Amino acid sequence: MGALMVIFSLQTKQRRKMTDSVEDELELSAARHRPEALEQLEAQTRFSRKELQILYRGFKNECPSGVVNEDTFKEIYSQFFPQGDASTYAHFLFDAFDTDHNGSVSFEDFVMGLSILLRGTVQEKLNWAFNLYDINKDGYITKEEMLDIIKSIYDMMGKCTYPTLKEETPRQHVEIFFQKMDKNRDGVVTIDEFIDCCQNDENIMKSMQLFENVI
Amino acid sequence: MAAGVAAWLPFARAAAIGWMPVANLPMPIAPTNKNKHQDELIILNVSGRRFQTWRNTLDRYPDTLLGSSEKEFFFNEETREYFFDRDPDVFRSILNFYRTGKLHYPRYECISAYDEELAFFGIIPEIISDCCYEEYKDRKRENAERLMDDLEDNKDSKLPNMTFRETMWRAFENPHTSTMALVFYYVTGFFIAISVITNVVETVPCGYMPNQRDIPCGERYTEAFFCMDTACVMIFTVEYLMRLFAAPSRYRFMRSVMSIIDVVAILPYYIGLVMTNNEDVSGAFVTLRVFRVFRIFKFSRHSQGLRILGYTLKSCASELGFLLFSLTMAIIIFATVMFYAEKGSSSSKFTSIPASFWYTIVTMTTLGYGDMVPKTIAGKIFGSICSLSGVLVIALPVPVIVSNFSRIYHQNQRADKRRAQKVQKARLSRMRISKSGSSSAFLHSKRNGLNQSLELTQLPYYKMKLSPQGSLEEDQQLKKTTSLLESQHHHLLHCLEKTTNHEFVDERLYEQGYMQTALQNFPSQSPSLSSEEGITGTCCSRRTKKSMQPLSATHTHSHTHNLQELSALHIQCGERQALNTSRSSLNLMSDESGSLNCKSSGLVTTAIITIPTPPSNNSRASPDAPPPPNPDAPPLPNPGNDVVKISAL
Numbered sequence: 001m002g003a004l005m006v007i008f009s010l011q012t013k014q015r016r017k018m019t020d021s022v023e024d025e026l027e028l029s030a031a032r033h034r035p036e037a038l039e040q041l042e043a044q045t046r047f048s049r050k051e052l053q054i055l056y057r058g059f060k061n062e063c064p065s066g067v068v069n070e071d072t073f074k075e076i077y078s079q080f081f082p083q084g085d086a087s088t089y090a091h092f093l094f095d096a097f098d099t100d101h102n103g104s105v106s107f108e109d110f111v112m113g114l115s116i117l118l119r120g121t122v123q124e125k126l127n128w129a130f131n132l133y134d135i136n137k138d139g140y141i142t143k144e145e146m147l148d149i150i151k152s153i154y155d156m157m158g159k160c161t162y163p164t165l166k167e168e169t170p171r172q173h174v175e176i177f178f179q180k181m182d183k184n185r186d187g188v189v190t191i192d193e194f195i196d197c198c199q200n201d202e203n204i205m206k207s208m209q210l211f212e213n214v215i
Numbered sequence: 216m217a218a219g220v221a222a223w224l225p226f227a228r229a230a231a232i233g234w235m236p237v238a239n240l241p242m243p244i245a246p247t248n249k250n251k252h253q254d255e256l257i258i259l260n261v262s263g264r265r266f267q268t269w270r271n272t273l274d275r276y277p278d279t280l281l282g283s284s285e286k287e288f289f290f291n292e293e294t295r296e297y298f299f300d301r302d303p304d305v306f307r308s309i310l311n312f313y314r315t316g317k318l319h320y321p322r323y324e325c326i327s328a329y330d331e332e333l334a335f336f337g338i339i340p341e342i343i344s345d346c347c348y349e350e351y352k353d354r355k356r357e358n359a360e361r362l363m364d365d366l367e368d369n370k371d372s373k374l375p376n377m378t379f380r381e382t383m384w385r386a387f388e389n390p391h392t393s394t395m396a397l398v399f400y401y402v403t404g405f406f407i408a409i410s411v412i413t414n415v416v417e418t419v420p421c422g423y424m425p426n427q428r429d430i431p432c433g434e435r436y437t438e439a440f441f442c443m444d445t446a447c448v449m450i451f452t453v454e455y456l457m458r459l460f461a462a463p464s465r466y467r468f469m470r471s472v473m474s475i476i477d478v479v480a481i482l483p484y485y486i487g488l489v490m491t492n493n494e495d496v497s498g499a500f501v502t503l504r505v506f507r508v509f510r511i512f513k514f515s516r517h518s519q520g521l522r523i524l525g526y527t528l529k530s531c532a533s534e535l536g537f538l539l540f541s542l543t544m545a546i547i548i549f550a551t552v553m554f555y556a557e558k559g560s561s562s563s564k565f566t567s568i569p570a571s572f573w574y575t576i577v578t579m580t581t582l583g584y585g586d587m588v589p590k591t592i593a594g595k596i597f598g599s600i601c602s603l604s605g606v607l608v609i610a611l612p613v614p615v616i617v618s619n620f621s622r623i624y625h626q627n628q629r630a631d632k633r634r635a636q637k638v639q640k641a642r643l644s645r646m647r648i649s650k651s652g653s654s655s656a657f658l659h660s661k662r663n664g665l666n667q668s669l670e671l672t673q674l675p676y677y678k679m680k681l682s683p684q685g686s687l688e689e690d691q692q693l694k695k696t697t698s699l700l701e702s703q704h705h706h707l708l709h710c711l712e713k714t715t716n717h718e719f720v721d722e723r724l725y726e727q728g729y730m731q732t733a734l735q736n737f738p739s740q741s742p743s744l745s746s747e748e749g750i751t752g753t754c755c756s757r758r759t760k761k762s763m764q765p766l767s768a769t770h771t772h773s774h775t776h777n778l779q780e781l782s783a784l785h786i787q788c789g790e791r792q793a794l795n796t797s798r799s800s801l802n803l804m805s806d807e808s809g810s811l812n813c814k815s816s817g818l819v820t821t822a823i824i825t826i827p828t829p830p831s832n833n834s835r836a837s838p839d840a841p842p843p844p845n846p847d848a849p850p851l852p853n854p855g856n857d858v859v860k861i862s863a864l
Contacts, residue, residue, distance in 0.1 A: 058222030058223070061222060061315075062222055077223075077227065077230075080223075080227045080707060081708070082651070096233075114226065117229035117230070118225075126236070129233055129235070133236075153234060153715060156711060157712075157719065158719075160722050161719060162718045162719075162724065173239075173715075176239060198236055203238070203239075203240070203241050204235055207235040208235055210231075210235075210244075211232060213245065
């Protein structure tokens with residue numbers, strides 16, 4: 001009889017815990033964000049009015065609350081790479097997009113980032129890429145930071161690759177990158193070395209123009 | 216692809232710029248958006264109700280009616296709208312599917328009408344979202360079973376040619392099929408009743424004997440009862456043997472519950488016949504007669520309700536078990552308490568704890584015989600607590616059992632557990648399918664050589680001079696099969712492949728490659744670039760061409776005008792890892808040759824032409840390459856291991 005009471009009380013406590021967490025989630029998602037006016041965004045970015053409209057419609061459809069938090073970001077990005085694990089790279093991307101570092105990407109952040117990536121000059125794009133690689137935003141890319149980035153890119157490939165991924169492949173890739181980029185061999189890549197080197201590399205220049213017709 | 220994914224594809228592609236500085240290989244060209252018209256609203260008129268949506272929304276699912284060119288058949292020129300003569304209510308759910316990516320099943324809709332609409336619009340029901348999927352499946356199953364039941368009822372009246380055995384079995388199972396069966400049914404029922412009544416009357420005391428003692432009728436009219444018993448048992452035996460003969464699967468019949476009851480009903484009689492009137496076994500013999508009461512269970516063949524009751528008890532086994540367990544716990548607790556409470560009082564009936572069990576059970580079930588009562592005050596207090604808690608404990612599982620019974624009664628004995636297992640399995644497999652769907656689509660398009668078509672001509676090397684036109688046609692043909700969204704997605708995945716210098720493969724091929732590398736680990740023999748030996752440790756035995764020779768200027772087939780468009784080609788017949796080294800040599804070459812011409816409009820500077828694996832081609836390229844011993848090397852659909860790059864002069 002006593003055991004019965006104990007069992008019942010345990011069950012009700014569990015149920016209460018579940019409802020609490022559900023209520024917490026509801027509170028968080030009630031936060032809303034309205035973006036700046038269309039004219040302002042048009043002035044700040046290089047998108048036309050129509051393009052901004054299309055972008056916002058898609059954005060709002062997916063995130064009715066107006067902001068994307070990191071988990072949603074990771075989920076969305078993972079859908080494009082079903083075979084691998086895109087969460088680490090998505091984390092770095094999120095940090096790069098979240099320019100004011102408040103933990104969520106609003107529509108303005110989103111559109112500014114896209115404007116640089118799709119309509120910016122090569123200098124701006126390279127700046128953005130450097131910002132992505134520089135994880136702690138100190139102005140230098142160290143080997144460890146690069147290793148993290150490259151590992152996350154390789155993670156996106158997943159397990160079933162040909163040839164099979166080996167442990168030292170990312171490290172080799174980092175070595176090649178540093179050989180190319182680090183001119184003064186001081187173990188870090190600064191923004192000038194980076195931009196200099198990329199501008200001298202045909203492949204990289206060409207590939208930077210690749211996605212211009214995306215919108 | 217889901218709606219959400221379509222909206223975020225531009226973002227994912229833009230983010231790919233982050234890979235560019237890291238990549239060491241040139242990227243494939245992006246698919247162009249040929250029909251780059253502005254997004255427009257289209258009007259869908261469904262039986263008079265007008266729905267409007269963006270054209271892009273419908274294009275998200277190109278393999279449905281609305282997403283493909285099939286809807287042009289329904290275009291009405293005068294009103295400039297698409298007219299469908301279908302149900303507008305169901306169309307609402309279908310259009311919402313395009314908008315949100317989730318297909319919902321409204322509960323008020325009839326299942327077959329909904330299925331028809333889905334089939335018309337080319338949407339498979341399996342993508343119904345989780346929130347509505349169970350309901351959909353339940354309704355579908357009910358409908359199917361109802362249809363099957365109708366069919367079976369119709370079927371019973373027909374079936375001309377059945378064997379005698381099958382007729383008999385059908386007669387036994389469904390007594391309404393023929394008059395003989397009905398007669399048999401009633402006769403056996405009558406005899407079961409007679410047998411049970413006989414058993415009962417046997418024990419009634421009737422009549423007095425001169426020695427002033429009531430004797431039961433059984434002992435008075437021994438022969439009469441014996442004859443009756445024999446007759447019943449004979450009928451039962453004959454019936455059992457006939458059923459055994461007619462059963463389609465004798466072994467399964469013998470294991471079924473009803474046949475066990477039959478056997479138990481007639482066995483005591485035969486055992487009694489066999490055994491003599493021994494003194495020591497007569498006690499056991501009397502016990503055997505108890506089993507004759509099981510004949511009453513034979514009535515369950517005649518009564519549907521009895522069968523349902525039995526089935527309910529079987530399916531509520533867990534609740535009954537819980538009831539039993541909790542009762543046992545409570546009994547033990549209270550019996551202990553009562554025993555110690557009543558220990559003090561004299562002449563107490565509570566002599567031991569097991570003796571108190573009887574009191575506890577009688578009190579908890581509120582029977583209260585009164586043969587044992589507590590006398591001390593503590594005993595009375597605990598006794599009242601015992602009776603109150605007894606009511607609670609017994610009342611709790613009973614509604615569960617009752618609701619189970621009603622549910623089973625209404626659903627006509629469908630096994631719930633079986634259904635739950637199937638739904639769970641189906642759900643898991645659906646999730647797996649949707650996850651692997653997009654990755655398999657990419658691999659599938661790779662197989663069709665679509666990605667090559669994005670770079671340049673995809674014809675094998677030796678065919679190049681023959682028909683450059685043919686490649687364009689193939690190109691267009693293949694492009695038709697993938698939507699723009701899909702091709703953009705595949706381009707993104709292809710860029711990732713180029714960045715990391717590895718390819719996506721099937722699980723199957725991955726397993727093969729993995730096993731081969733595991734089995735055969737030997738260092739690669741690449742004599743030409745000895746400095747790279749440290750890097751290329753193990754090699755896959757599938758690729759037997761281990762020599763890697765950058766042929767900078769050996770192939771000067773300048774007579775093929777196509778080659779003029781290609782700026783840098785060199786043959787690589789080694790491992791993919793060696794591409795790192797080849798890239799360095801490519802850089803050397805590019806330094807030497809200076810400008811890489813890209814005469815053709817907007818194409819990539821280095822062309823990649825794939826060579827199929829037959830050794831004849833490769834022997835041209837690398838004369839000392841041994842022929843591939845692996846017969847299953849060709850199954851690699853994308854012969855990326857033999858990438859030929861030829862430099863133009």
